[in-house]
Amino acid sequence: MSSSEEYDEEIVEWLRKSREQVGELEPVYQTPDGDIIDGKHRLKAYPGWKTVTVQIEDVRKIVERIHRNIHRKMSKAEIKQAVLQLAIAYEKQGVPKEQLVDKLKEVLPFSESYIRELLPAKYKKERKPKEKLAVKMLAEKPTPTPIPQPTPKSEEKHLTCPVCGSKLKLVGNVLVPA
Numbered sequence: 001m002s003s004s005e006e007y008d009e010e011i012v013e014w015l016r017k018s019r020e021q022v023g024e025l026e027p028v029y030q031t032p033d034g035d036i037i038d039g040k041h042r043l044k045a046y047p048g049w050k051t052v053t054v055q056i057e058d059v060r061k062i063v064e065r066i067h068r069n070i071h072r073k074m075s076k077a078e079i080k081q082a083v084l085q086l087a088i089a090y091e092k093q094g095v096p097k098e099q100l101v102d103k104l105k106e107v108l109p110f111s112e113s114y115i116r117e118l119l120p121a122k123y124k125k126e127r128k129p130k131e132k133l134a135v136k137m138l139a140e141k142p143t144p145t146p147i148p149q150p151t152p153k154s155e156e157k158h159l160t161c162p163v164c165g166s167k168l169k170l171v172g173n174v175l176v177p178a
């Protein structure tokens with residue numbers, strides 16, 4: 001592979017996760033000289049991916065590369081349908097609806113947010129609205145202690161500084177020069 005080849009990084013990441021979750025389902029196909037016919041993203045995801053070397057002429061190699069990669073990326077609609085089918089199958093096995101997203105995360109290479117995006121609302125965990133949490137926090141918060149106000153001038157107490165002998169007055173909790 002040349003360093004100028006482009007990779008769909010999302011596919012590479014999905015393949016990394018897929019390999020961790022279910023192993024290497026399809027090998028990489030290459031020619032004896034190392035030209036990749038099918039599997040450049042698999043090799044990018046894991047350079048040690050199982051590889052099969054095939055003897056093939058140049059024209060046939062290009063034709064096969066095109067045909068082998070037609071299937072490479074499922075449409076979002078197909079992924080959505082497959083994820084829904086998997087959710088239904090897990091539900092039939094007894095997995096509670098509120099735990100399905102977590103279960104799907106265990107077996108699919110997708111992020112939680114993408115799984116949530118694909119599933120119908122009835123399979124998504126209900127989250128507490130933020131407003132309720134804020135109201136709960138306010139209800140639990142103790143009432144603040146009022147800040148003492150300075151006493152009116154007529155009631156001000158004058159004190160004497162024990163170090164320098166200057167007159168001081170108490171404003172709130174702070175002694176200031178009078």
